[in-house]
Amino acid sequence: MCGIAGFCHLDAGRQAGVSLVRTMNEAMRHRGPDASDTFTDGPVGLGHGRLKILDLSDAANQPMRGASGSVIVYNGECYNYLELKRELEGLGHVFRTTSDTEVVLAMYEQYGKTFAGRLRGMFALAVWDPRRRELVLVRDRMGIKPLYYSLADETVSFASELKGMLALPWVSRDIDLDALGRYFRLYSIPDPLSVIKDVRRLAPGHMLTVRDGKVREEQWWTLADVETVDTDMETAAAGLLEGIEDAVASHLVSDVPVGIALSGGIDSSGLAALAARNAGEPLHTFSVAVPGSEHDEGAMAAEYAEVLGTIHHEIQFSDVTPGLLERFVRFADEPFAISSGLGLFRVAEEASRCGVKVLLTGDGGDELFGGYLWRHGAPVPESNRAEAYARSMWHNGDMTLGEILLPGAKEALGDGGLAHLAMLYRRPALGDPLKRRLYTDSCSTLVSEMLAKSDRMTMAHGVEGRVPLLDHHLVEKAFSLPSAVKLVDGQGKAVLRKALATVLPRSILDRRKRGFNVPVANTFRGETREYVLDVLSDAARAERGLYRPEVVRERFLDPLARGHEFSLEESHRLFAILALEMWMSHVAVFSWHEL
Missing domain, CATH: 3.60.20.10 (Aminohydrolase, N-terminal nucleophile (Ntn) domain)
Incomplete structure (x- = not known):
């Protein structure tokens, strides 16, 4: 790399x-x-x-x-x-x-x-x-x-x-x-x-x-050229397992130590199990523990790592320091507020410290097999399906942005990519709604969110991130499978679970998706809290001219100063404003008033 x-x-x-x-x-x-x-x-x-x-x-x-x-x-x-x-x-x-x-x-x-x-x-x-x-x-x-x-x-x-x-x-x-x-x-x-x-x-x-x-x-x-092949669950699962095994084996080729980012979920656990079979020596696995959070998968990852016999490393994720925030923003390269990036940054840092220069991650499983049930399993709307799905991918709708941004700023920022996302959804010959949704994800947030995160956070520490589930042979196989084997009785990744049934224990196969989506703003304590309040001070934000000062103060700054526990959504909004302001101050001289 x-x-x-x-x-x-x-x-x-x-x-x-x-x-x-x-x-x-x-x-x-x-x-x-x-x-x-x-x-x-x-x-x-x-x-x-x-x-x-x-x-x-x-x-x-x-x-x-x-x-x-x-x-x-x-x-x-x-x-x-x-x-x-x-x-x-x-x-x-x-x-x-x-x-x-x-x-x-x-x-x-x-x-x-x-x-x-x-x-x-x-x-x-x-x-x-x-x-x-x-x-x-x-x-x-x-x-x-x-x-x-x-x-x-x-x-x-x-x-x-x-x-x-x-x-x-x-x-x-x-x-x-x-x-x-x-x-x-x-x-x-x-x-x-x-x-x-x-x-x-x-x-x-x-x-x-x-x-x-x-x-x-x-x-x-282009992924749009992949045609759907009619097949049953048993045949699909058998072929898929063969494809995953081949992808994992190919991704272990290296002249330096290889490790795996292990979350305890289906994707990374399946990779770890298959990699352990093919590796000539014990692999290093790395997980993030978030004490007290419902999103904590540290214990589950550690338990499975023991079963596999890997050399396991657990990184405690509690207080986010000003130094971590500054390094995260600098290495993210562009404004980037996906909180799971903080966890991967720490994992890659620990991998580098242990001499591991290649790190396998489970990125891509949700986009290939329908893992985001809140989007992939939602009822198909009767109105414009393309725009409805595009809006479902947004973290902030027009109404929320109208509350936070000044009117002139919101109008000048355009439609938020709505037309582009809807265009992806409408690509011809893609078939049923689930396939269109997965195609839209794979051409948008998979690239700009998941893969950008994987590349920037690992390379920040001189570690090569690899994503076996996105081997193009496996991707083409996955996209050729009918939607009926991916979403079954309200459960996503059905065919992936079936494929890995001989590899993973039932406790992992039946586990609901969690993800590293912690309310990161609740970790802003002590000096970090003062640092964030300073970055987002009225004076600093006034120079930018993007936000309604009173709204930012009432919804984010005053609660932060009081030690308020933020909801996941509000935490992400605060983190997005913070990441943008930090990036602007370090990289771009930008004032809305000068446009």
């Missing part, structure tokens, strides 16, 4: 400055703490920071040059690289490393831009082809790895994180109001937007090419 960065001037006579590439690398140093280097060729500059996972030798450092002269910077893992390597060797390719990077580059040199469809894994990469004078940017099918880009100043720039983009003088820090409007409703910013107007994210399954001063973006894979 790594950080990539670079740019290509559309004017071929304009030379790329190596110092700028180094500055981009330095801004994302945490992603690649083991090695860093740059490459320039006329208008093109490429940078790479390496976290060593496969082939720990310096020969596998990047930017890497191929036999035909192409140069790659690559962030990710190709899980079928050994199979591809054998194929390429049969075609005459000779390899000097045991890394997957060299295989991925050789695949490009052998097959051109169709190479991406042969890769199994997670990746964001850039290839400079000096023969064609062409730069190719590619993002993996599900959007597991991030890739930002910009077209400012007649230059195509790219980076793994927004920090890298903001290191460039031609990328402004102007805020995208549409993105900000979506943040207030979703607590994260959905692809392809970013919070910065000049910067976008390359969409999952997309490729962007730069050649002869022209820029072209195309989609090379």
Whole structure:
């Protein structure tokens, strides 16, 4: 896992400055703490920071040059690289490393831009082809790895994180109001937007090419193409178990220690059970305990870890310190207020301390198999189904925002992405309402919330996060299954439970979904409480001009000062305002009054 960065001037006579590439690398140093280097060729500059996972030798450092002269910077893992390597060797390719990077580059040199469809894994990469004078940017099918880009100043720039983009003088820090409007409703910013107007994210399954001063973006894979196959529960479950076993085995390939984030739920417990079967030595497992909370899964995770015989680590999550808040906001990269990110941040921190550099998580199970019953199992509305489902994904509706935001601000922030979410729901040939709902989730909050969280919180500590349930073979298998085997008698993930029935104990299979959704504002005590009150003071918020001062004071600040216990919803709203204000003060100079 790594950080990539670079740019290509559309004017071929304009030379790329190596110092700028180094500055981009330095801004994302945490992603690649083991090695860093740059490459320039006329208008093109490429940078790479390496976290060593496969082939720990310096020969596998990047930017890497191929036999035909192409140069790659690559962030990710190709899980079928050994199979591809054998194929390429049969075609005459000779390899000097045991890394997957060299295989991925050789695949490009052998097959051109169709190479991406042969890769199994997670990746964001850039290839400079000096023969064609062409730069190719590619993002993996599900959007597991991030890739930002910009077209400012007649230059195509790219980076793994927004920090890298903001290191460039031609990328402004102007805020995208549409993105900000979506943040207030979703607590994260959905692809392809970013919070910065000049910067976008390359969409999952997309490729962007730069050649002869022209820029072209195309989609090379889409989940919408997966057709439903008629099958019964027994057949579906058997095939699904086989697919999960294969995905888990492939995701254990590593030259460094591997661990698992274990919540005690079905997804992560199933991964842990199957990984323990395939691992040659005891795995490390990590869980978060939230004392006194109904969402605490620490005891259940520890109990199952003992059954599996893993080396278990339990992280106590009680008081959130100012330091933790500041590091969380900085590494989240953009305004991000998903409270479970705090738990994963602590887990990755502990994994790094224990020398574990690869961490498997259970992300994706709910989006593939219908785990969010409050949305996936809700009755289908008689009115506009697309917009109704889009609104069900919001944390804040229009009425709530109307109470909190000043009128001018609310109007300028737009529809909160309602039209975009409804468009995803309406994609043709997707079939029944549940399949449409799962497709909408997989193309929106799965990417901008769950996968963004997994990437940022693990990479903050030099740990590679892997998501076996989002292996594209498994995703395609899951989406081909009829909805009738996913949602049964009001229970979600029915086929997943059936598939894992021979792997997990009944106590885990029958457990209701909890998730790490704690009222984080109730952990703001002592110095943290004073810190939060200071950040959200009337004076600080007045400079921004977004909120109704009296409402924020009455609903959030005064209760916080009194030590009030917040509901889950109000806690999340306070956390969203806090995360935004902290991000603004550190990254963007922004005042509503100046717009």
